[in-house]
Amino acid sequence: MPPQPVTGPEGPIRPRAAQLPQPVRAVLFDFSGTLLQMADYPDRVCATLGRAVDEREMDRILTGLEDALADPDVAAAQRGRDVSSRAHRRAFIRWYAAVPELAPVAGALYDQLRSPAHWVPYEDASATLAALYGAGIGVGVVSDVGWDLRPTFAHHGLDGYVSAWVHSFEHGTEKPDPALFREACARLAVSPGEALMVGDVPAKDGGAAAAGIRSYVLPAGQVPGSVRGLDAVLRLAGVA
Template sequence: MRRIPVCGPEGPIRASAEPDGPRAAVRAVLFDFSGTLFQIGTYADRIRAALSRPVDETTMDRLLSGLEAGLLDPDVVAAQRARDVSSTAHRHAFTTWYASVPELAPVADALYTQLMSPEHWVPYADAESTVCQLAAEGLALGVVSDVGWDLRATFAHHGLDRFFSSWVHSYEHRTEKPDPVLFRHACRELDAEPATTLMVGDHPAKDGDAAGAGLRSYVLPAGAAPGSNRGLDAVLRLVGLNPP
């Protein structure tokens, strides 16, 4: 047994024991949805579609600036709290935000319908190749997402549903990540031990804190545009595979 220091705010407190030897191989991988495997189309394109009319660049800049400002609106901020614990709360959170821009208020419901529509979501360029290689190597795959609707139709629309055996949607469990309930439920569905399961996402607290449920975790850096490579080749290396 080797000794691993346990540190407090002022340094090591005592040592804890950890078995010698390599860690067990990863047997299952859980993925977040938005910002990890998929990204929704641009707000500009969605606004034009919802308004069903041309929108010049000056007007679009004003509308987008209005959405940015709306994130600080007290009513919008309040609506975001626990937004992913039910489909009703999720819809309310987003439609309240869209409606904070007066010109978008009449199409707030239409913008939310887009959010649930598979055709408005774009897989990252390396999403399919990554999950395909993981599945081909026998790893069990699942989705754990803070969301207000069932994601299976979106994955099916893009031909990716066949790779996944577990779907854990926050609204169905009335809780949000990083609640261990969600991660552990996915592990049970995949018949995988948490210690041999990797959670991949883009949110340091929500996805990174899967470690609190005994999983391993990997947080992707921010900034990838829809349809671009997401850097998912790192996941292949983490589980001991060579990227294509």
Template sequence: MSLPPVCGPEGPIRTTPAGPHDAAPATVRAVLFDFSGTLFQIETYAARIRSALGRPVDDATMDRILGGLEAGLSNPEVVRAQQARDVSSHAHRHAFTTWYASVPELAPCAGALYAQLQAPEQWVPYTDTATALARLAQAGLALGVVSDVGWDLRATFAHHGLDGYFSAWVHSYEHGTEKPDPVLFHHACRELGADPSETLMVGDHPAKDGGAVGAGLRAYVLPAGSAPGSLRGLDAVLRLAGLSQ
């Protein structure tokens, strides 16, 4: 889903029909991908909590813990910790461990839950991830990862045999900023040797990933996330890149 180029509070300021002399969009030569919720999804919270606690947890207790996590998102201390959480490894860890620890049962294992985030085996590629990446690479498109994250993602991609498709890795914590800062998108384009106008950003966050439009790229924002191991709808990316099904 592309964001409109120029909008006021009520929508597009002006819509002008394409004229005979308007230039056609540049061919897509590079595709940038977000990580979580786009190519991969982490194991369920319930499974991760049981593993971190190291003991059985009945359904009623799990529902209470999960409810506590949801309520924790409104906790003022947790809210403060989330601000600029992806600009450094320290900020990222602090944001997540503060959130986990807002639930009393999880406070003793907040560090273990955070370690799971960095564990490659905890992440599951969507069913269509490998196929989509292979098709794009075979067609000669350059691929990169641009992610708001607090650690290096290459080990996770390598664990699943998917790292070889990418020539650019842009992690927010290494640049001290977050999407949609054009710095991240432009750095990835330079790494791939692609002009922003020839580059498509794919993600699941309208403001962060869709914000690539402000940096001169095209953007496709996937619908709300799917369960781990399910189809993600990445066939749409192939069509946007000009590849037939």
């Protein structure tokens, strides 16, 4: 890897000469919030509890989940949760269990999180992946996650488009560690300069820039199943 320029308060001390960007030969995607999104929490809660939940109780449960993230013990469990499957499970169960109504079913709610059927692809995910695949551009998934995502993609008929899978829990580290992005490039047999990373969290997915990879960060908070705006990825990759 070429040496990185030294940067001062105003910018690079010895700027490099301008170079034309290399053509995109591979696109790396984040998973949650980029290609697929978890089903709405009200639906998940009702499915896990096995009963209908009225509006007042649901509001209390959702408020409890929001407030729990400020609890020091819950917050501490979230740090480094994606470096192993054990840490991931512990972090989520600790969060769910902080809400009294969910404490008895915290384990079941976590199992539901891993269930392919409870993940919803964005409306334009399949067409985008198909277009990249058809153009001969490699596709990889680089995700901070605690379980293997291939069954989820297979459930929705998306796995055939993906040639490289990099799960954080299998590498003992998480984004923005450049090692994860470089691993995906190696598996797709492209240089970092030939890749594009697409995600929805600047501090995480934008870390690909440290590995020499162009990055495109989508706005967060889209409704599950809606159009994600992935057509921009095709334009960036030079796919008609």
